[in-house]
Amino acid sequence: MTERLVSCVSCPKRSSCFNELDRADHRFIEENRVELHFSKGEVICKQGSFASNIMFIYSGVVKVYLETDSKEHIILSVMPSGKMVGLPSLFTDRVFPYSAAAVEDSVICSVDIRIFEDFTKSNGGFASEIIHSLNDCTLHFFNRFVSVTSKQVNGRMADALLHLSEKVYVSREFIMPLSRAELSALTAMSPESVTRVLNKLAEDGVIGMNGKLCSILDIDRLKKISQAG
DNA sequence: CCATTAATTTAGT
DNA sequence: ACTAAATTAATGG
Numbered sequence: 001m002t003e004r005l006v007s008c009v010s011c012p013k014r015s016s017c018f019n020e021l022d023r024a025d026h027r028f029i030e031e032n033r034v035e036l037h038f039s040k041g042e043v044i045c046k047q048g049s050f051a052s053n054i055m056f057i058y059s060g061v062v063k064v065y066l067e068t069d070s071k072e073h074i075i076l077s078v079m080p081s082g083k084m085v086g087l088p089s090l091f092t093d094r095v096f097p098y099s100a101a102a103v104e105d106s107v108i109c110s111v112d113i114r115i116f117e118d119f120t121k122s123n124g125g126f127a128s129e130i131i132h133s134l135n136d137c138t139l140h141f142f143n144r145f146v147s148v149t150s151k152q153v154n155g156r157m158a159d160a161l162l163h164l165s166e167k168v169y170v171s172r173e174f175i176m177p178l179s180r181a182e183l184s185a186l187t188a189m190s191p192e193s194v195t196r197v198l199n200k201l202a203e204d205g206v207i208g209m210n211g212k213l214c215s216i217l218d219i220d221r222l223k224k225i226s227q228a229g
Numbered sequence: 230c231c232a233t234t235a236a237t238t239t240a241g242t
Numbered sequence: 243a244c245t246a247a248a249t250t251a252a253t254g255g
Binding site for chain 1: 230231232233234
């Protein structure tokens with residue numbers, strides 16, 4: 001747990017914003033980060049707690065979700081390695097506006113948020129990359145907004161599957177990391193509808209489901225379903 | 230069209 | 243074996 005996988009200087013997976021920093025900066029960050037290992041299901045950050053750090057997903061997959069008054073959560077995003085959790089807390093009230101949990105065993109590189117704020121102010125290149133990340137994030141949420149507000153269950157499920165296939169796993173085949181309940185929290189439909197819609201897609205030969213292995217068999221049909229809404 | 234309810238089956242520890 | 247999760251079918255807003 002205390003072992004470091006790599007140093008920041010040579011980290012092959014570090015976020016692009018760190019490419020704008022020099023060797024001394026990397027050494028400085030090295031002194032101010034910790035590596036954390038989370039098992040599937042473990043909470044990485046809790047909504048409402050102090051946002052004292054930015055969490056970089058070194059490996060694994062993480063869900064970011066809102067805790068609502070009801071027992072059901074709302075999943076905002078499912079994020080692959082290479083992404084950062086906590087950027088919306090930069091220069092704001094220092095409290096996490098959402099929770100995050102591992103949906104696969106994950107390694108997180110946690111960096112003091114003040115370092116991010118300092119580099120953002122002092123280094124234009126670093127700031128550009130942070131803005132780039134934040135823009136990717138808002139664009140993603142435009143798509144999510146359209147999906148959840150304007151599409152019917154088939155379209156919403158198609159969007160979820162396309163995101164997992166194209167953005168998270170970059171593969172036509174992947175082990176579905178989300179439970180039916182989590183898929184329902186992601187697509188804003190009942191868990192019963194999740195099974196019904198997935199069965200329909202499998203019946204129609206658009207996807208294949210063998211246990212937890214999910215295969216996209218007909219990506220064109222899936223994209224059509226996404227567009228048709 | 231889809232959530233809800235309830236009954237039943239399956240999976241995970 | 244026991245509990246939680248998933249599936250299936252029926253009902254109704």
